Amino acid sequence: MFKELDPILHSQLRLAVMSLLISVKEAEFTFIKEKTNSTAGNLSVQVQKLKEVGYIDVNKQFKDNYPQTTCKITAKGIEAFENYVKALQEYLKV
Amino acid sequence: MPNEKQLSEKESLQLITDMIQKVKNSYHDKGVGPLLWGTVVAIASFVSYLQLQFNFSLPFDIWWIVMGAIIPQIILINQDAKTQKIKRHEDAALNAVWLVYAITIFGLSFFQAIVPNAAEQIMQLNGWQIIKHEINNSKPDEVIKPFTPSFYSMYILIYGFPTLVTGIVKKFWPMTIGAIIAYILFMVSCFTETKYDFLLGAVAAIACWFIPGIILQTKYQKQKRANV
Numbered sequence: 001m002f003k004e005l006d007p008i009l010h011s012q013l014r015l016a017v018m019s020l021l022i023s024v025k026e027a028e029f030t031f032i033k034e035k036t037n038s039t040a041g042n043l044s045v046q047v048q049k050l051k052e053v054g055y056i057d058v059n060k061q062f063k064d065n066y067p068q069t070t071c072k073i074t075a076k077g078i079e080a081f082e083n084y085v086k087a088l089q090e091y092l093k094v
Numbered sequence: 095m096p097n098e099k100q101l102s103e104k105e106s107l108q109l110i111t112d113m114i115q116k117v118k119n120s121y122h123d124k125g126v127g128p129l130l131w132g133t134v135v136a137i138a139s140f141v142s143y144l145q146l147q148f149n150f151s152l153p154f155d156i157w158w159i160v161m162g163a164i165i166p167q168i169i170l171i172n173q174d175a176k177t178q179k180i181k182r183h184e185d186a187a188l189n190a191v192w193l194v195y196a197i198t199i200f201g202l203s204f205f206q207a208i209v210p211n212a213a214e215q216i217m218q219l220n221g222w223q224i225i226k227h228e229i230n231n232s233k234p235d236e237v238i239k240p241f242t243p244s245f246y247s248m249y250i251l252i253y254g255f256p257t258l259v260t261g262i263v264k265k266f267w268p269m270t271i272g273a274i275i276a277y278i279l280f281m282v283s284c285f286t287e288t289k290y291d292f293l294l295g296a297v298a299a300i301a302c303w304f305i306p307g308i309i310l311q312t313k314y315q316k317q318k319r320a321n322v
Contacts, residue, residue, distance in 0.1 A: 022114070025181040025182055031120070063176075084106075085110065
């Protein structure tokens, strides 16, 4: 019996965001936007969804008088990501 | 990237791999710090060797150039922090290691500056002094200050410590090899005269920082050209 894939992660942009954040301590919103080739509006919506389920933390602050948003994966997010990858491996038998 | 596109399992795995690779390719150390330190420590060590070998002294202490290099290093760290859009897990740990290294080097310099005079005062209080006596009586005896023989060996040993940690953590083999060379040079320096210790120290600085710095700078330039 295959595990059901987490619907939050099984979407292109949210999975891309989580995949970026899994390998760093934290990343700026602009970095994620650049690497995922997404628009600010679209990314904001997906980041908000990930934040609502507790997969990431979003920190808004000012840096050199400019607003700066940084994202960081949470312990819950790491666990969800690991489970998602395990489920994928089961599907693909890798 | 489309909003809610549903992915196949294969596409998901490919996306994860691509994103992790993008993060890896996005960060390239310019190698300016290692280049700077490798240069100043190698120059100071080599000039110290020349002073002892050819019996001359500069009007200033050559090791001040190492102290002077702290200013551009702080500027570089600040510039890097401003332009860096990601923080990696190992950054904080490596910064702590280099901070401990800097404190240790400062501690050793402090030891060298204070202990000979303090030891001399203690000896005077106890009513004795150190005399240099030529075995073949070629020169008259002379009173000398207390000193630690081959003290620069300690510096060479410490050069290897943060370099090895950085090399292992970043999986950057030129620094790992540089650190191993520093440890070998430390052992060699235990058997050599002080003036040659400085020469070995210059080689250690080149192996630990200068060469890895050049490799990092070359990689960075290559990556920059590829991104244009």
